[in-house]
Amino acid sequence: MAGATPLAFSRQNLPALVLEDGIFLVGGLARPASEVTTLRDVSVYRPRTDVWEVGTSMPSPRSFEGGAVVGHRIYIVGGFSRGDFASSRVWIFDGLQDEWSRAPRLLR
Template identity: 35%
Template sequence: MPLKLGSVGVAAVHGKLHLIGGRDSHTVEPIPGTPISQGFGTVRTHLVYDPARHRWSEAAPLPADPRDHAGIAVLGHSIHVLGGRATTETTNLARHDVYDTRTGRWSTAAPLPTPRSAGAAVVLDGRIVYAGGECKGDAATTPTGVYDDVTAYDSAADRWETVTSMPQGRQAFGAARVGNRAYFTAGALTCGGGGSADNLALSLH
């Protein structure tokens, strides 16, 4: 890669990889009372990798806020970037930006119903499903945990709809579709960190 990034969104469209947002950690600060340090420096970067030519290039950067820990999904020619955070989970975003790979331009779409980051996005039955995330409540002062919400985006109507919630809230987990089901695997059950061995399945029918 042309630069070092973490917490980046990745999408594959028409044989190319799009790496969007993330953080470059140009500033690293220790977290008091822990052996952990945290990197800061969220970016608007949009890199494109062409595996056929083994080449990197730059595309139009994210509009407005830089962000990391965003959800990312592909519908047709378009890449949808959902939520994320400007710096930490205290600056969660509800933004929904859409990049058209044919025109190279960004547009905005219906925002997430609730600002959040570190959720999981997957395409199921032609809709984008976004699940979980952190942190609930006023994350700046009294974070209360993680979201169990699951919402589905209909691009034709530009609208989000609530679907069945997960049995338990989570963040930082994986999502993928197999057949007519979406699978949500692992994740932290608390705001900030942790893990689980859960493997959840969702059907929209």
């Protein structure tokens, strides 16, 4: 989108997932100055109104995670919680309830 409103801050290594009328950016890494921060933030872009919204944050930070949408739920799988610590945690965001819950951990 040529004229789309820019995101408030840059981030990387995160999934972008379409749920209903929004594009959800979940977690990832932010690099303000020389410091790298793992995020739990969720940003939601609404193309119809060209507006970014602050979504409900994940319970824990995550980067390099996998993501999928099934029905009205976003699944966030694995990734890194901080630095080099690989996580087996699976989180589910329910778009109808606007809340996160835990799913069983990944097998190691």
